[in-house]
Amino acid sequence: MPIRTHRGRAAVYRRLWGWPLRSPRHLVVALVVVVGAATVVGLLLPDPPPQQRSPTYTAEPGGDVRAEAPTQPKSPPTLSVPQNAPPPARPSPRGVAVADAWAQRFTAFRPGMDEQRWLDGLRPHTTDEFITEMASVDPANAPSAVTGRPEPGPATSTSMVVRVPTDLGPLRVTVNRTPDGWRVATYDREG
Known part of the structure; x- marks a missing residue:
């Protein structure tokens, strides 16, 4: 109708x-x-069948038949987080030297200098992960001179913090031990 x-x-x-x-x-x-x-x-629909894997059978060349047990679904990976902080250690002189060399290269940018050349100077002293982050730093905002000796701070056997004084204030440079030796992993300005 x-x-x-x-x-x-x-x-x-x-x-x-x-x-x-x-x-x-x-x-x-x-x-x-x-x-x-x-x-x-819901009452009219049949119950869904249980999801169960049947064993798989393989025949050996000699005529034997073997059944393989069904595989269990894999559980997601677990992260193990250490319960205790790593024990403190004496700062490595090599790590301090890498932090000092990195700071010298970091402050070496001058107006008119190519940024890629500046990054290439940092590359031997920087981790691969951190060099990609450094590519986003404007080198014109970097300090222009190191004004004192680097001072090692808290350290473990694989990491240390080094304080490097510059004309724009001290830098806290974190240096990690990698398979390639000590490398700068990050830096922060104090204050």
Whole structure:
């Protein structure tokens, strides 16, 4: 039977969908009908089959048949976090020398100098991960001179912090021991 109204098909649909919102009683009736329909559908559907792998059989050339046990799903990898901090150690003179050489190269940028040349000077003293981060540093904002001797700070057998005084304030340079030797892993300005 066609829909014949002067307001058109949209008015009929609006009236049907708007019925639950006309009164609280209509809303409760609509919710009961929806919950009842979902329950009936859930009861009528069969239970899903359990997901179980059957053993696989392989035949040996001699005629023996072996069954391989089904493999268990792999659990996600776990991260082991050390419970104790590494023991403190004496600062390595080589690590301090790398921090000093890095700071000398870091402050070596002059106006008109190519930034890639500046980065290439830092590369031998910097970890591969940190050199990519250093590519985003504007060398014009770097200090222009080291003003004193580097002072080693807290250290472990694989890492140390070295304080390097510069004309724009001290730098805290973190040096890590890598398979290639000591390399600068990060730096911060004090203050």
